[in-house]
Amino acid sequence: MRLAVLIIAAVLVVGAGLAIIRSMWDLRAPLARGATRSTETLWLVLPLALSAALVTWTAWVMP
Amino acid sequence: MDGVGDAVSTAPVAGGQGVVRDLITLTKPRIISLLLVTTVCAMFAAEQGVPGGWLILWTVVGGYLSAGGANTINQVVDRDIDAVMGRTERRPIVAGRISPAAALAYGVGLVVASVLVLGLLTTWFAAALSLVGVALYVGLYTLWLKRTTIHNIVIGGAAGAVPPLVGWAAVTGDITYGAVMLFAIVFAWTPPHFWALALMLRDDYSHAGVPMLPVVHGERATRQQVLLWTLVMLGTTLLPYAAGAGVLYVAGALVLGLPFLWMAWQLWRGDDRRPWAAITFHYSLLYLALLFVIVAVDASL
Numbered sequence: 142m143r144l145a146v147l148i149i150a151a152v153l154v155v156g157a158g159l160a161i162i163r164s165m166w167d168l169r170a171p172l173a174r175g176a177t178r179s180t181e182t183l184w185l186v187l188p189l190a191l192s193a194a195l196v197t198w199t200a201w202v203m204p
Numbered sequence: 205m206d207g208v209g210d211a212v213s214t215a216p217v218a219g220g221q222g223v224v225r226d227l228i229t230l231t232k233p234r235i236i237s238l239l240l241v242t243t244v245c246a247m248f249a250a251e252q253g254v255p256g257g258w259l260i261l262w263t264v265v266g267g268y269l270s271a272g273g274a275n276t277i278n279q280v281v282d283r284d285i286d287a288v289m290g291r292t293e294r295r296p297i298v299a300g301r302i303s304p305a306a307a308l309a310y311g312v313g314l315v316v317a318s319v320l321v322l323g324l325l326t327t328w329f330a331a332a333l334s335l336v337g338v339a340l341y342v343g344l345y346t347l348w349l350k351r352t353t354i355h356n357i358v359i360g361g362a363a364g365a366v367p368p369l370v371g372w373a374a375v376t377g378d379i380t381y382g383a384v385m386l387f388a389i390v391f392a393w394t395p396p397h398f399w400a401l402a403l404m405l406r407d408d409y410s411h412a413g414v415p416m417l418p419v420v421h422g423e424r425a426t427r428q429q430v431l432l433w434t435l436v437m438l439g440t441t442l443l444p445y446a447a448g449a450g451v452l453y454v455a456g457a458l459v460l461g462l463p464f465l466w467m468a469w470q471l472w473r474g475d476d477r478r479p480w481a482a483i484t485f486h487y488s489l490l491y492l493a494l495l496f497v498i499v500a501v502d503a504s505l
Contacts, residue, residue: 147446153439157432175352184355199443
């Protein structure tokens with residue numbers, strides 16, 4: 142049961158995360174001083190990469 | 205974060221009572237109340253039961269001082285934005301009832317007091333985490349990201365996700381998987397919550413020149429992101445069950461999360477017969493509070 146929930150959670154987090162990155166990828170133009178294309182890419186990818194890492198961590202600590 | 209609920213009592217009040225009221229208003233008490241719910245419920249989860257009453261009290265006091273200090277400093281920095289937004293134009297600093305210098309001193313004083321209260325009466329690790337939260341909110345969100353990127357509230361959401369870490373660390377003196385998951389849940393909850401609000405306040409943000417997603421890329425793109433982040437949030441809330449949380453928790457996460465997803469879906473469809481942005485925003489507040497109560501109850505059983 143817990144494995145099934147983990148798989149569902151992984152599909153939601155990774156699937157929606159990839160969809161977010163894909164939909165926002167072309168919107169990375171810097172808007173103001175203090176922003177660059179690199180920082181915009183970082184802000185887009187970092188939270189979703191960390192979310193995917195959490196899925197991995199959960200699989201690691203599963204009872 | 206600067207939500208709808210922070211417009212607490214912005215009417216001018218004369219005399220010493222008015223000053224006290226303004227000082228309380230600067231801390232944004234209604235927003236802090238939700239942060240403290242996540243803090244206290246995280247304490248129950250960390251304790252796997254009921255923490256001591258004094259520990260809860262001092263953590264709540266320290267948490268309020270910390271968030272109140274950060275909110276006050278935020279209003280000093282953002283007074284130019286607040287002055288041109290209808291929702292915030294009557295705040296104490298903008299209205300001239302409290303000077304920016306006095307407010308800054310007050311805010312810094314609250315933060316210092318919070319570190320002392322948390323450090324001396326809970327754990328120094330909790331105090332350090334609260335300071336990290338202030339730094340994220342003032343430094344990362346307010347001073348850097350808010351005016352420069354459409355991802356402002358996503359990354360800035362980390363500041364609002366720190367209170368569960370503080371609560372957890374106040375009990376155990378460290379941070380483990382459970383604490384990080386509570387952080388992640390609040391972090392993933394912030395984009396759908398805040399972009400629903402931004403849809404409602406798009407004209408205000410546009411007038412103030414704040415690059416919120418609906419201002420820069422329009423409502424359709426924002427509605428899509430609300431839906432996608434709701435999916436990320438729902439998935440994130442399921443992870444603790446895989447790691448050992450109880451059936452009560454996962455049932456609660458689904459019972460609360462599926463209506464959230466349905467609202468985000470309606471918002472994305474663009475059905476304007478009902479104000480789905482407002483409905484989603486207000487439900488998100490109830491959602492987070494109830495989810496954390498379930499976390500606390502499930503961990504205590």
